Amino acid sequence: xxxxxxxxxxxxxxxxxxxxxxxxxxxxxxxxxxxxxxxxxxxxxxxxxxxxxxxxxxxxxxxxxxxxxxxxxxxxxxxxxxxxxxxxxxxxxxxxxxxxxxxxxxxxxxxxxxxxxxxxxxxxxxxxxxxxxxxxxxxxxxxxxxxxxxxxxxxxxxxxxxxxxxxxxxxxxxxxxxxxxxxxxxxxxxxxxxxxxxxxxxxxxxxxxxxxxxxxxxxxxxxxxxxxxxxxxxxxxxxxxxxxxxxxxxxxxxxxxxxxxxxxxxxxxxxxxxxxxxxxxxxxxxxxxxxxxxxxxxxxxxxxxxxxxxxxxxxxxxxxxxxxxxxxxxxxxxxxxxxxxxxxxxxxxxxxxx
Amino acid sequence: xxxxxxxxxxxxxxxxxxxxxxxxxxxxxxxxxxxxxxxxxxxxxxxxxxxxxxxxxxxxxxxxxxxxxxxxxxxxxxxxxxxxxxxxxxxxxxxxxxxxxxxxxxxxxxxxxxxxxxxxxxxxxxxxxxxxxxxxxxxxxxxxxxxxxxxxxxxxxxxxxxxxxxxxxxxxxxxxxxxxxxxxxxxxxxxxxxxxxxxxxxxxxxxxxxxxxxxxxxxxxxxxxxxxxxxxxxxxxxxxxxxxxxxxxxxxxxxxxxxxxxxxxxxxxxxxxxxxxxxxxxxxxxxxxxxxxxxxxxxxxxxxxxxxxxxxxxx
Numbered sequence: 001x002x003x004x005x006x007x008x009x010x011x012x013x014x015x016x017x018x019x020x021x022x023x024x025x026x027x028x029x030x031x032x033x034x035x036x037x038x039x040x041x042x043x044x045x046x047x048x049x050x051x052x053x054x055x056x057x058x059x060x061x062x063x064x065x066x067x068x069x070x071x072x073x074x075x076x077x078x079x080x081x082x083x084x085x086x087x088x089x090x091x092x093x094x095x096x097x098x099x100x101x102x103x104x105x106x107x108x109x110x111x112x113x114x115x116x117x118x119x120x121x122x123x124x125x126x127x128x129x130x131x132x133x134x135x136x137x138x139x140x141x142x143x144x145x146x147x148x149x150x151x152x153x154x155x156x157x158x159x160x161x162x163x164x165x166x167x168x169x170x171x172x173x174x175x176x177x178x179x180x181x182x183x184x185x186x187x188x189x190x191x192x193x194x195x196x197x198x199x200x201x202x203x204x205x206x207x208x209x210x211x212x213x214x215x216x217x218x219x220x221x222x223x224x225x226x227x228x229x230x231x232x233x234x235x236x237x238x239x240x241x242x243x244x245x246x247x248x249x250x251x252x253x254x255x256x257x258x259x260x261x262x263x264x265x266x267x268x269x270x271x272x273x274x275x276x277x278x279x280x281x282x283x284x285x286x287x288x289x290x291x292x293x294x295x296x297x298x299x300x301x302x303x304x305x306x307x308x309x310x311x312x313x314x315x316x317x318x319x320x321x322x323x324x325x326x327x328x329x330x331x332x333x334x335x336x337x338x339x340x341x342x343x344x345x346x347x348x349x350x351x352x353x354x
Numbered sequence: 355x356x357x358x359x360x361x362x363x364x365x366x367x368x369x370x371x372x373x374x375x376x377x378x379x380x381x382x383x384x385x386x387x388x389x390x391x392x393x394x395x396x397x398x399x400x401x402x403x404x405x406x407x408x409x410x411x412x413x414x415x416x417x418x419x420x421x422x423x424x425x426x427x428x429x430x431x432x433x434x435x436x437x438x439x440x441x442x443x444x445x446x447x448x449x450x451x452x453x454x455x456x457x458x459x460x461x462x463x464x465x466x467x468x469x470x471x472x473x474x475x476x477x478x479x480x481x482x483x484x485x486x487x488x489x490x491x492x493x494x495x496x497x498x499x500x501x502x503x504x505x506x507x508x509x510x511x512x513x514x515x516x517x518x519x520x521x522x523x524x525x526x527x528x529x530x531x532x533x534x535x536x537x538x539x540x541x542x543x544x545x546x547x548x549x550x551x552x553x554x555x556x557x558x559x560x561x562x563x564x565x566x567x568x569x570x571x572x573x574x575x576x577x578x579x580x581x582x583x584x585x586x587x588x589x590x591x592x593x594x595x596x597x598x599x600x601x602x603x604x605x606x607x608x609x610x611x612x613x614x615x616x617x618x619x620x621x622x623x624x625x626x627x628x629x630x631x632x633x634x635x636x637x638x639x640x641x642x643x644x645x646x647x648x649x650x651x652x653x654x655x656x657x658x659x660x661x662x663x664x665x666x667x668x669x
Contacts, residue, residue: 005630005631005634006608006612006630007604007605007608008634009553009630009631009633009634010557010604010607010608010611010630011576011604012633012634013553013554013557013633014557014561014572014576014604014607015576015577016554017554017557017558017561018561018572018573018576018577019576019577031513032496032513033496033506033509033510033512033513034408034496034497034498034500034501034506034509036509036512036513037500037501037502037505037506037508037509038500038501040501040505040509040588041500041501041502041505042590043425043500043501044500050566053566053567053570054566056566056570057566057567057569057570057573058566058569060577061516061520063570063573063574063577063578064516064519064520064578065512065513065516066574066578066588067574067578067580068463068512068515068516069508069509069512069588070580070584070585070587070588071462071463071512071584072458072459072462072463072508072511072512073508073584073587073588074458269592269594269595270592271586271590271591271592271595272586272587272590272592273590274590276427276501276502276505278427278429278430278502298385299385308590309590311421311425312424312425313421313424313425314420314421314423314424315424316381318384318385348421349417349420349421
């Protein structure tokens with residue numbers, strides 16, 4: 001008998017056996033409404049969840065209860081990757097080209113200089129506190145183009161022309177962004193800001209970096225090397241924040257400011273993580289493939305040690321937290337929007353302000 | 355007897371000694387914005403204590419207790435307290451925010467509108483129409499903040515629905531003798547019937563050896579006829595993961611059954627083949643609910659599940 005037919009036979013018997021089992025409930029306490037609700041939201045302790053799983057696996061009544069409950073659960077909205085949105089399709093090549101042009105203009109004698117292309121991770125860490133409407137207009141390069149037109153080198157003139165053309169396109173893009181009134185425009189604006197910030201940074205006369213840039217640089221320095229990279233505030237919650245574990249073994253992403261999904265398959269297969277937050281989640285950081293910290297408004301601090309179930313930790317203040325640096329499953333440092341930061345070494349039982 | 359007394363004594367002492375740190379309570383009270391609904395600190399403390407007593411069988415470590423309290427849905431707990439206390443604005447807020455959720459859930463459970471009645475009766479209990487010992491008791495007192503209020507409401511509604519269905523079934527007459535006889539094919543051979551019984555026994559044993567979560571997935575899929583997406587939502591897994599895990603569990607069961615037939619029943623390969631074939635040929639007892647078209651969601655989801663299976667096979 002072919003294996004496929006045997007599989008069908010097994011399915012046939014399973015359907016009958018498991019349906020019969022429903023009529024026979026095991027001994028023990030069945031789920032009440034609160035336990036069921038807490039379990040589905042991942043709020044039970046691990047020992048409690050294990051007991052519930054064991055009971056529901058063999059109890060027909062509780063399985064029926066779960067089935068009825070699941071029918072009342074609205075399906076999760078389909079989350080589209082920000083990089084697949086058509087509106088951002090043109091931003092990546094534009095950002096790359098603009099950065100390359102800025103470097104070319106700023107360092108005319110160094111044609112072989114490697115061009116820094118913002119990666120997805122870097123873009124995700126860009127500050128997105130401003131909307132498209134209040135975003136600063138694209139700053140002009142500190143070195144005026146006229147100074148380059150005096151140059152006699154033909155290749156430099158070509159570079160200037162290319163740079164002007166790219167700036168023109170960037171300005172057109174910025175104007176287009178002004179017309180976009182939906183929330184996605186905020187993400188686009190943040191990306192453009194980042195591009196402009198990169199340009200300012202690479203310009204030789206940009207001696208005094210902006211405060212925002214300084215923050216980003218500080219954050220970058222704090223997380224250089226193997227340390228996990230923190231994600232800064234993303235109040236525009238529609239831009240998914242992606243958190244990557246060291247080595248890329250696991251990823252988490254915050255969507256709509258409230259949902260967290262995780263993936264161990266290279267960002268292709270996302271599963272919803274269990275986290276229940278009424279506050280907007282704004283940042284996260286992972287110290288390993290199973291440990292991830294997530295912070296949010298009103299002192300929201302969550303941690304998972306198995307990758308999927310996030311537990312809320314006590315926090316002494318109702319501060320709007322915007323970033324976190326995870327050190328391990330017990331230690332992390334969080335920062336608030338007002339600049340204060342706290343550190344814990346015992347998984348949130350105690351916090352010390354720094 | 356002494357053990358039971360000791361245990362009762364410990365619980366009594368624990369309940370008497372139970373005291374939440376005032377500083378923590380104040381912070382949680384602020385965090386819950388309980389002032390909005392004029393929920394006093396004392397009332398909120400009582401709600402926190404009820405929640406903690408429900409969560410811990412014995413007195414917990416203070417830090418563990420604080421962690422539990424902080425993890426609660428405090429704003430929802432404050433709203434529930436206020437509604438239980440009869441705060442009018444809170445009740446209006448609750449009705450405005452949660453009534454649509456509850457009705458939507460009722461319609462999802464029973465699209466014919468049968469569960470609306472349950473939802474309405476639930477409102478009565480939440481408002482506190484039920485009186486015990488002369489006191490108005492609201493169902494809100496059983497909300498302890500371990501989930502969001504809307505999730506809890508949906509869970510309680512599902513609980514009422516399932517309990518009503520089960521109590522109705524108890525009074526349904528058993529199927530007539532004729533109907534049972536129809537289920538047995540007249541030409542069924544005793545040997546094939548024996549094979550079917552053997553297969554049922556071995557599959558039952560194989561299922562019992564699986565991990566609880568695997569049994570749960572199988573039960574949801576084969577007994578409750580949930581779709582892969584629904585199972586995924588219940589267990590916090592992607593539907594592709596559910597599909598893979600179901601396929602693995604089926605493989606394990608098949609291997610286990612084959613081993614049992616070979617090693618325990620001492621069957622040769624051709625007899626094992628006959629066993630598997632007998633199951634497919636056997637139509638089994640008729641499902642009266644299916645015949646009468648009262649199978650509920652099973653029929654509706656079958657088409658979707660067939661599609662899922664086909665997609666899974668092609669993947």
